[in-house]
Amino acid sequence: MSRFLPSNRKIRHLHGISLRNLALAKLSQPRGQAIDDEYIPTTLSSPSKILAQREGRLGHSQSFADLKSSAIEEEGLEGSANGNAANGSPQKVKGKRRQTLRRRSTLSWSHETPENRQRLLQEAVADRRLDSFFTLHRAGDNEPLYISEVKHKSMNADFQHFDLSTVKGFSRLDHVTVKVWATKNGGQFGQLLETDVNLPSLVWLGKNLEDFELSFAKNAIVFHMSDGVYTLMDYIPNIQSFLSSNLAQPPARRVATLPLQETSSFDALMKLKDLAECIDDAINTQASICTQIETFIQKSQSQTATVEALALRDSAAQKTRNAANKERREVEGLREEKTRRLKSLESRRTDIAAQRVAQDVAGLGLKDEQITFERIKQEQERIRYERTGQFRRVAQELLNVFPIEPIEDHFLCFKINDLYLPNAQVFEDEITYNGPPMDADTTAAALGFVAQVVVRLELYLGIALPYEPFPCGSTSTIFDPLSPAKELGLGSSSGSVNGWNRMMAEGSAKNTGLTLPTPESHPFRLFPLYRHGSQSKRFRWAIYLLNKDIEELMQHSGCKVIDPRTTLANLKYLLSVLASGQGEMPRRKIGIVKGLDARS
Template identity: 35%
Template sequence: MASLSAATSASQQLPSRRDQPWLLPSNRKLRNLVSLSLRNLSLDTRHSGRTRGKTIDDDAVPQTLKSPAKIVAQREFRALEHSRSSEDLKSLSSPKEDEEFSTTEKVQRNGTPPRPQMRRMRRRSTLEWANATPQRRQEKLERVTEERLMDVFFTLHVHGLEEPIYISETVKKAMNPTFRHIDLSACSPGVTRVDRVIVRVWVKKAMAESQWKLLLELETALHRLQYLGKGFDQLTTPLPQNAVILHLTDGIYTTFKNFIPMPPTKGAPAARANNSRVLPTSSFDALLRLSKLDDSIQDALAIRNRIASELEDIFEANRAALTEQDQVSEAQDRLKTIEYAQKTVEKQLEKARKQAAEKRESLIVRRNLMRSDLSTREETSQQMHRSAAEVSQSKDDRGIKQRANTAQRRRVCEDVQTIYPIQPIAGQSLAFTIRNLHLPNSDDLEAESADTVAAALGHVAHVLLLLSFYLDHPLPYPVTVRGSTSLISDPISLLKSTSKITTAPEDPKQRRYPLFSRGVPRFRFEYAVFLLNKDVQLLLESGFGVRVLDLRHTLPNLKYLLYVATAGEGELPARKAGGVRGLSSAMGSRRGSERSDGSSTLVESVGAGEGKAAVESLMRNMGGWGRKGSALR
C-alpha cells in the first residue's frame, strides 16, 4: 500500500508534463491491448543498493591521486590518451620548467621530490583501457553486447484457461524488444472483456545453445496500470530492469513496480494554456434530443426482442408441421438421387455389355489368327528341318570354294611374282630391282637413267593391273600399260583450268599422267609416280588391312604386297585343266591370238601343263620386257 500511495502521489505530479489518457481505468479491457514491449532485459535480477561508480582501489584514495610521486610518474608517461573529463587535469610543463624542477630536486636531500607548482594543465584519460588496440576494444564491446542480447517471446494467459490465449513471435538478439500488434480475433468476448491478464516472458541466450526459460511472470490488473504517455518519445522516466510496457489504444502503460517517478526538470517547466477562453458545453436541446434518441433506440430494441419471441413461439407451435415438410423434401431429394443413380447404372451396364461383346469378337479373331499362325509355324519348321541338311551342305561347299579361290589367287600371285621378280640389291637398304631393273624410291628417281626408271615403272604398273584383276579390287587411279611409256589416270581430283572463262568440255588427256620423264613436264611425271604409289598403298590397306609406313618406297611396298598376297596355309594348288576362264575372258583374247601389229597378248596357257611351263609361256608371250627401253603396246 505504501508503494501504491507513493506511485499515486507521483502520478498526480506528472499529468502537467504529459497528455491525459483517453480510457478510464474501469474501461481498460484486454481488447484494448495493442502490443507489448520490454526494456532493459537482464538475466541478473538482483538489485544493488549503491549507485554505479568507479572501482574502489588505490587510485580512488585522494592522497594517492595528489601525491608528488604519482604526478611525476604520470608526467613521465606521456602516451596518446583520450580526454573524457574537463575537471580532472594534470599539468603540462615546459622544458624550462622541467629544468628548474630538476634543479630543485638536486637541492633536496631527503629524497622526496617537491610538490609541483602551478603550471599549464592538460586533459587525461579516465578510461581503464584508453591505450588498448582497436581490436581489443572491439572484442570487449562484442563481449559486453553478447552478454546482454537474448532471444525473447511472451505469452498471455487469463484465469480459467490452461492454454495461453496468445503467443508472440520470437525476437532475435534483442535487449529492448518491441513485439508486433496482438491479434485476439480468435478469442471469445468473454476473454477480451477481462481486465486481468498474466504476462509470461521467455528468454534464451542468443549466442548459446540453451533451453528456453521463464524470465518473469507478471499478473496485472489493467485498471491499475500507470500511464506513461502517447509514446516512448514522451517518456522521461527511467525504467528498471525487465520493465514491461503495455501498449493500449490511448498510449503506453506500465505497472507500479516498474515505474520510478522522477522529479520534474527545472529547465523544462510545465506547459500552461495561454488560451483563457471558456469553451461552451452541450445545450439543453442537444441533451433532450439525445434523450429522445436513446428512448427510440430502447423502444426499437424492445420491439425487436418482442418480435423475436413471437417468432419463436410460432416456430414452436408449428414445429411438427415444419418437421414433416422437411422430411418430405428430404424424401423427394432422396428419390431423385436414386432415380439418377438408376439411370447412371443402366448406362454403365449397357456400356459394359457392348464392351463384353466387342471383347468376345476380338477373342474369336485372335484365336483364328493364332491357329493360322501355329499351322504356318509348323509348316515353316518342317521346311527348315528339311532344308537344314541342304543349308549345311551349301555352307560346306561355299567354304570349299572360298578356300579354293583363295588358293588359286595365291598361285596366280605366285606366278606374277615369278614373272616379275623383285630382288633386293646387296649392300643397300630398301633398294630393289624388278626384272633386273633398278627402280629408286620416289625421292631419288634421278639416281638412275630416265629409260631404266620408265621401264621399271611400266613393270610396276602392269603388276598392279594384274593384281587388281586377280584380287577383284579395282584401282582408284587406273593405269594404261604401254611398257616404258605407260600412263596413269586421275579421275578423282579437281583440276583447275588455266583459262578463267571457258565453255569447252574438259580434255580427258589432262587427267592422264606419264610414268616416264622424257619429253614431259617434270611435275606431271612426279605426280604420276605419286598416284602409282597410292595404288600400291590402297591395295595393301583395303585388300589386306596392312598399313604402309612410307609411301615413297615403291618396290619395297610392292614386294610386301606380293608377299602378303601369296601368304597362306598349305601347298599351292596345281593349274586346272582348261585354264582359268576368268583370266582369258578378262584379257579379251583367245589362247595364242595376236594383234595385227605383231605384239603378243597376255593370256593364260591352256592345257594340263604345270606352273613352270605356264610361267615360261607367259614370259614368251610378253617377249622383250626384260630388254631396256622395250614397249608393250
Template identity: 35%
Template sequence: MASKPARPSPQPDGFVRRDRPWLLPTNRKLRNLVSISLRNLSLSTPLPSRARGKTIDDDAIPNNFKSPAKLVALREQKALGHSRSSSDLRGSLKKVSEDAVEDGDSEVPAHANGSPTKPKERVNGSPRTPQRPSMARMRRRSTLEWANATPQRRQEKLENVTAERMADVFFSVHVQGVEEPVYVSEVVERTMNPTFRHMDWSACGPGVTRLDHLTLRFWVKSSKMGDWRQLLELSLGLQSLHYLGKSLDQFHHALPQNAVIFYLTDGVYTSFASLSDYAPPPTAPPAARVTSARILPTSSFDALLRLAKLDDSIQDALQTRNKIAADLEALLGANNEALTERDKVAEAEDRQKTIDYAKKTVDKQLDKARRQQEEKRQLLQTRRDLMTEDTSDRTAKGGEMEEAKPELPNLRDEHDVKKKAIQNQRRRICEDLQRCYPIQPVTGKSLSFTIRDLHLPNSEDLDAEPPDIVAAAFGHVSHVVLMLSFYLAQPLPYPVSPRSSNSTIEDPISLLKTNSSTTYKDERALRTYPLFTKGVPRFRFEYAVFLLNKDIQILLESAYNVRAVDIRQTLPNLKYLLYVATAGEGELPARKAGGIRGLLRTKAEGTPDLSRNASSDSASSALGGLLWHGGQHGNGKAKGAVDSLKRNIGGLDSRMKKAG
C-alpha cells in the first residue's frame, strides 16, 4: 500500500506563513518589471509624527489616582505642543495641587476623570476634610476655526487642502550607458496615489531588458508650481527589492510617504529606501513547513543544456537579423541616387497627369466662355437692330407726337374730371345698393346687425339664429359682395354664387379634402362650399363663411386700404365697407335717363366715349354684372331676360329716333 503523506506539523508561535516569490533575486531583470506606482504622495518635508485621535496634553491628564507631585513630574516631562483645545485642564489641576500643599496635604485624592477633590474648610484649626468629587466631566471647547462655518466655507477649505496635496505625476527610467531615458510614463493628473500603465519594453533591445540596475526619477507639478519639479530619485538594483506579496490586498501595513511600489511578474515589491519602517513577519523554519510524500521533479542537466543552446540560437538569430538590417542599410545607401531618381520620375509623371487634367478643365471652361460670348454678341446685335428700328419709327412718328403735345394738358384735365365722375358714380351706386340691402344695428347688442330685417350673427355664434334665416342672410351678403366687386373693379379671390338661401362660394386656391362618405362628381364640386347648413357637413359651411369674410376683408384692403380688425364679424365689416364706399365730397350726381342705351351704343361702336356721363358707367357695370352672373350659372332664364332687355332697348332707340 502506498504510504500516506505526512501531516503538516503545527507552526511555531511567532511565525506567519508567507508566499514566496517565483523569481530568484539574481533573475530579476528589467524585462520582468511590469508597472510602478507611488503611494502617499507628499510635496513637503514630513513633520514629526504624533498619535492621532488625542492632543499632546491629553497624556498629562491622570486617568487613575495620582498625587500632585506626579502631576508636576508629568507636566515637566512633556513640553507644551499643538493642542486642538482652547483651554488646558492642567491649570485647574495646578490650582488644586497648590491649595493642597498650602494645607499640608501630601496627597490629594482625584476623581475618576483625573480631577482632584476639593478639601473642606477647617473648623477650629482642624485640618479640612476633602469633599466628595463631582460626577461632571471636565470638558474643553473646540478651537477648529471652521467647525461652525458655512458649508461653502468648509467646502472651500477642503478643496484648498486637496489642491495642496494633489499633483500631476510621471516617472522616467534611466540605465547606465544611455543618456536618454529608456522609458517615460504617461502623466497622471491630480492624484495622491498614482498608478501607471503597464510598461512596454518592445522598443528596447536585449542589452537594456537584461539589466538589473536602474535609476528611477519621479516628476511632479502642482497648482502652485510653475513648472515640473523632480520629487524623488532612486538608484537601486532589482536584486535588493523586498517582496510584499502577490498583491497589495494581502498587505495590511501603513505605507510611508512617497512609497514606491514595483510590480514584477511574480508579485509586488518595494525598496527599503521607500519602506524603511516595514519589518517583514518572520517565516517558519524548514521543519515547520508542510511536507509531502510526493517528490517534485526539478530541472535536469539536459534541460538546462537545451535552454542554454536555445538561448545561443536566439542570440545568433538576433545577430543575423542585425547583420541583415545593416546590409540592407548599406545597399540602400549605395543605390540611394538611383532610388531618388526613380522617385523623381514617379513624381514627374504624377505632376504631368495633374497638368493634363488641369489643361482639359481649362479648355472646357474656355469653350464654354466662347459660346457664352457668342450668344451675348448675338443678343447685343439683336438689341442694336431693334433700337435702330425703334429710332426710325420714332423719327417717322415724331411729327404726330409734336402735333399731339398741345392737347396733352386738355386730355389730363379731362382724365381728372372723368376719374372724379367715376368716383361719384360709385358713391351713388353704393348708396343705392345700401338702400336695397339695408344693414341696421340690433338694439341692445354691440356689433350685431340685420340685413333686410334678417339677423345674421357673427361667425363664432352662428347657431344663435335658425338655419333658414342664417342661410337667407348669407344669400343677401353674397349678392352685395358680388355687386361691390363689379362696381369697385376688384376681382374676388373666392367667387360667390348668390342663390338666395342656397348660395355657394368657390375656393380655386386650395383644396380641402374630406373623409366623409359624400361623393363629388368632379373637382369643382369639391371646391364649392355651401353658405347653408341643411344637408351638408358642418365644416364645409364654416369654411364657406370664412371665405366670404376673406372676400370682404380683401375688398376693404384692396379698394380703400382699410384694415379689418376681425374678419369673423361679417355684417359689421360689410357695413363698414359700404360706409367707406359712400364717403366723399360734394353731392351725389343724379341718375340720367338712357344710360343703358348709351352702354349698348358704346359696345356696338367698339370704343367707349370718355365724355359720356357717369350714369352710363354705372349702367354698364350693372349690366356687366348681370351678364357675368348669368354666364356663371348658365341659367336659361337669365339669358332670356338679357335678350328681352336688348329688344326693349332697341325699341326705345327707334322711338327716340322717330321723336327726334
C-alpha cells in the first residue's frame, strides 16, 4: 500500500524510470468512418441489429478440430432444444464448456534446420531491441532538466536512479514531461514518445516489479518512487481487473463525492428541434457543470488547505529537529576538542615550568663554564702559534740540511746539496734537452734527497700522502696503491714490461677486499726513482708520483701550484712559505731520551 496520498506525490519522491515493451512501430490507427449514428457508442443495440452484424461478419476458416468441436456443440444445442440428447435420452445439465484457444500457426518452421530456426528467432528478438534514453522536462519547456544514460539493445530498459530533491523550483511540482528517445541499429536518435505525467493520477503497482504479474502495453513507462512503483492507467490493458485486485492502492481517506446526476441520452438529444435549442441546452449544461465544480472546490478547499498546512508544518518540524541534532553533535565535538586542548595546554605548561627550573640550575654554572671556555680558547691560540713557529723552524732546518739553490744562466734549474735534478719534462722522449749536463747517478741521488724531504714534511705536517716514498739514497722508490693496472701498463710491447703488466693485472684481480695493497703484497706497484735498464717508463711514472705528493703538500699549506713538473722549484717554494712568518723563530727544545733518564 502506498505511503503517500495522491496529492502529496511530488517530483522529489521520483527516483527512477523504467521502460517496458519498447517498439518503434506505431499502433495501427482505426480506419476512417463516416459520422453516423451507427458509430456513436451510446446508440441502443437492438436484437435485430446485433443479428445483422453477426451475419455480416466474415470469420476465419476452421481446421478439422474446430469443425468437430463446433459439430458437437451444435448437436448439444439441438438436443437441449428438445430437452433430450441427440440419441433421445434425457440430457444431463452440464456446466458451460470452456472455450479452447486456437494454436498459433508455426508450421512454416517445422521443416527448417535448427540453424535457420535460431536465426529467425534472433531476428524476431533483434527487431524489438532498441537503444534508448529519456529526458525530464518542465511542463511546456523543451530544455531538459535531466538526461539519462543510454541503454543499448534492450526491450525493457531499467535506468539508473537519480535524486531531484536538490533542483530548485522543480522538486515541489507534481507535473513532469517525459520524453523517450530511441534508435535502432545505432542510427540517429528520434523521439519515440512524449508524455505529460500528473503524479497524483499514477497507479500504484507495488513495492517492486517482481510481484507484478500483469503485462504492460507497448512503450509503457514505469515510475520508481520512494514508496513503490507506479505507472499510468493507459499502460495496463486489464486495468479493471487490476484495480479490483489487492495490488491496487486503497483510498487513503474518504473523499466527498457529488451526487450522481443523469446526463442527456442520445434519444433526448435527437429530440432537440433546431440548432438554437442545442446551443441553449449546451450552455445550460456547461453552467450547471461549472456550478457543481465550484461547489465541490469550495467544500474541499478547507480540507485541502488543512492537509497542506499540516504537511508543511511536519516538514518544517522535521527540518528543525534535524538542525538541532546537527548543532548538538557539533557542540559535543567542540566540547571534546576544548577538553583535549586544555589537557594539552596544561601538559605544556608543566613542561615549560620544568624546563625553566632546569635552565635556572644550568645557568648557575654558565659563568664558570664561560671562564673555562675563554681559558681553553687562549690556550688553543697559544698552541696554534707555537705550532706555527715549530713549522717555521722545521722548514728552515730542512732548508739548511737540504739546501736548494738555482743554477745561474739556466731558467728554472735547481740543485739540491749541489746535485742537479732536471725537471720532469726533460725525461720525456719528445723534448730536446738544452740544460746543464746530467747523469743517471746524480739524478738518482738528488731524487733520494727530495724523497727524504717529502717524508719529513709528511710527518711534521701530519698529512697522509697518496703515494708513499721510500728514501734509500740513490735507490729510492715510491709506492702506487691507487692507479689501476691498465694505467700502470703504459702500453709497452717489450717482454719485460708485458710481464710487469701481467703481474699487476693478477695482483689487481687478487686485491678485491676493502684494504689497500702494500709493498709486500704487491711489489709490482713499487716504482724506482732511478733509471734501471729499459724501465724508463716506470722511472718517469715514479717522478710523476713524487711530483703529485709535492703538489698535495703545497695545496695543504695554501700554496698555489703553477707547474707540477718543476720538482725542486715547487719544493723550494713550499719550504720558503713554511719558514716565513713574523716574530722571532723559536729555538729547538732540548729533550732527553726516556731510557737514559734516571727518573724513568
